[in-house]
Amino acid sequence: MLKSPELPDCIYKAQPVLISPARxxxxxxxxxxxxxxxxxxxxxxxxxYLFTKSLHTAALRGSLARALVEFYPLAGRLRRCVGGDDxxxxxxxxxxxxxxxxAEMDLRCEEFVEFVGKPNxxxxxxxxxxxxxxxxxxxxxxxxxxxxxxxxxxxxxxAISHCICDGIGSSQFLHAWAHIHQSSSSPNLxxxxxxxxHVLEPRCPTQVTSAHPGFTKNTPPANDVFHFLQSQPLVxxxxxxxxxxxxxLKRQCYPQLKCTAFEALASHTWRxxxxxxxxxxxxxxxxxxxxxxxxxxxxxxxxxxxGNGFVLACAExxxxxxxxxxxRHGVISVQHAKSVISDEYVRSVIDLLDDExxxxxxxxxxxxxxxxxxxxxxxxxxxxxxxxxxxxxxDIYCLFVPVTGAxxxxxxxxxxxxxxxxxxxxxxxxxxxxxxxxxxKNQYEVDSLKMVSx
Numbered sequence: 001m002l003k004s005p006e007l008p009d010c011i012y013k014a015q016p017v018l019i020s021p022a023r024x025x026x027x028x029x030x031x032x033x034x035x036x037x038x039x040x041x042x043x044x045x046x047x048x049y050l051f052t053k054s055l056h057t058a059a060l061r062g063s064l065a066r067a068l069v070e071f072y073p074l075a076g077r078l079r080r081c082v083g084g085d086d087x088x089x090x091x092x093x094x095x096x097x098x099x100x101x102x103a104e105m106d107l108r109c110e111e112f113v114e115f116v117g118k119p120n121x122x123x124x125x126x127x128x129x130x131x132x133x134x135x136x137x138x139x140x141x142x143x144x145x146x147x148x149x150x151x152x153x154x155x156x157x158x159a160i161s162h163c164i165c166d167g168i169g170s171s172q173f174l175h176a177w178a179h180i181h182q183s184s185s186s187p188n189l190x191x192x193x194x195x196x197x198h199v200l201e202p203r204c205p206t207q208v209t210s211a212h213p214g215f216t217k218n219t220p221p222a223n224d225v226f227h228f229l230q231s232q233p234l235v236x237x238x239x240x241x242x243x244x245x246x247x248x249l250k251r252q253c254y255p256q257l258k259c260t261a262f263e264a265l266a267s268h269t270w271r272x273x274x275x276x277x278x279x280x281x282x283x284x285x286x287x288x289x290x291x292x293x294x295x296x297x298x299x300x301x302x303x304x305x306x307g308n309g310f311v312l313a314c315a316e317x318x319x320x321x322x323x324x325x326x327x328r329h330g331v332i333s334v335q336h337a338k339s340v341i342s343d344e345y346v347r348s349v350i351d352l353l354d355d356e357x358x359x360x361x362x363x364x365x366x367x368x369x370x371x372x373x374x375x376x377x378x379x380x381x382x383x384x385x386x387x388x389x390x391x392x393x394x395d396i397y398c399l400f401v402p403v404t405g406a407x408x409x410x411x412x413x414x415x416x417x418x419x420x421x422x423x424x425x426x427x428x429x430x431x432x433x434x435x436x437x438x439x440x441k442n443q444y445e446v447d448s449l450k451m452v453s454x
Contacts, residue, residue, distance in 0.1 A: 007115050007126055010103035010147055016129050018097030018140075022065040025072035029079070030091040033200035034353035035308040036163050037089050040360040042136050044143070044159035045170050046128065046392035047376065048116065052109050053383035055154040057102050057146050060381070063181035064100065064144070070180075071173050071193055071306070073164055074098060074142040087356050089163060091141070098142035101129035109153035109387060118236040119393040119413065128157045128392060157392055162308070168292065169306030171374040182382045194304040199297075206351035209344060214288050214314035215352060216361040224363035225277065225285075232417035236394045239428045241265060243408040248431050252326045259331045261408070262400070263338075266368055267330025269398060269412055269428070270315070271322050273366045276416065276424035281320035286365040287334065288312040291341050298343040311349050312360065312367070313337040367397045372410045377402040 141161035249264040315333035394413040403409035
């Protein structure tokens with residue numbers, strides 16, 4: 001069996017530098033909301049872009065310095081609160097700077113495309129400078145690496161602290177940087193950033209008025225789905241859905257039920273994930289997915305709010321109900337989860353998270369993060385849009401990623417145990433499910449005896 005080719009090593013000709021804001025910025029501590037400060041979000045969102053044309057690194061450094069004047073918290077450092085609850089985080093806005101690394105790689109653009117079909121940690125190790133840190137708080141909120149290829153192409157990788165930005169906010173920052181990069185003067189940004197997070201402060205006293213099945217205070221059992229997945233060698237599954245294929249999924253709900261592309265694809269992915277793991281029919285499973293709350297709260301959040309402006313909606317189902325019907329059952333569950341998100345529900349989540357013992361319930365959950373509607377693929381520093389855009393790597397969470405050059409197509413990325421990834425991809429390709437295939441339910445019951453029983 002031929003060994004797969006390996007990505008060449010990056011060659012760093014100089015040490016990374018810290019890029020500070022181009023002029024003095026406010027020096028203060030920025031409050032982070034309970035949505036920002038979730039332990040679930042204490043990581044960096046890592047994007048990978050492949051541009052066919054060279055990006056001049058000196059110009060990128062200059063435009064980044066100007067962009068950090070506007071988004072100055074990204075040039076600061078995460079710290080524990082002083083003079084209060086030291087379990088909470090805040091941003092020390094001190095202008096210390098973002099990490100900027102430059103490297104070279106002996107590879108052409110067309111060769112690199114072969115490596116990014118299924119992201120993995122090996123890409124991260126080679127394409128994003130690793131800051132050695134004993135604690136998450138010691139990692140700068142913004143790390144950037146520009147890797148020049150031998151044919152003039154450029155790989156741009158960014159790591160943006162999820163405690164400071166959500167997907168919408170990180171896209172807002174990247175587009176602001178690109179906008180400033182193409183302007184010789186100090187331009188007015190189309191959407192200026194709104195820094196304050198006090199609009200999402202908890203109430204006093206706190207009032208948890210809704211049920212929140214996506215959270216728990218209990219320690220999950222050692223044999224739950226999450227621990228099973230973490231204990232296995234994981235490989236990334238990548239399945240691309242064309243607009244016509246998504247429409248086919250949506251048509252399974254008509255005429256009794258109308259649904260969005262996300263609802264149909266999320267339901268289908270959840271169902272395929274459950275079927276491939278072979279869970280017991282009586283087992284309760286959850287689908288957690290991000291819901292933008294910027295227009296849900298009252299009054300609406302200010303334009304330009306780039307902090308975490310989402311909550312996780314939670315759909316629930318017994319395994320037998322999810323796998324014994326077509327995509328419709330899952331769609332109904334997803335729609336119900338969306339329907340309960342209101343201003344009061346969001347305030348209740350914020351108040352719930354004031355309890356430090358509350359954590360996201362990952363024990364039996366698939367978590368979906370949608371990148372396909374954020375405009376990430378439209379990023380342009382002046383030489384044209386990227387040939388490829390995606391995550392630097394995909395971990396246990398599922399990502400819906402845009403497909404460059406294919407409007408409304410979606411690439412679904414999820415890491416699965418090597419032992420079941422082929423089965424997962426088979427079910428993802430099975431658009432009609434068990435409604436059109438009378439033997440599928442029986443086959444699932446046979447499979448569930450062979451796979452993990454939780």
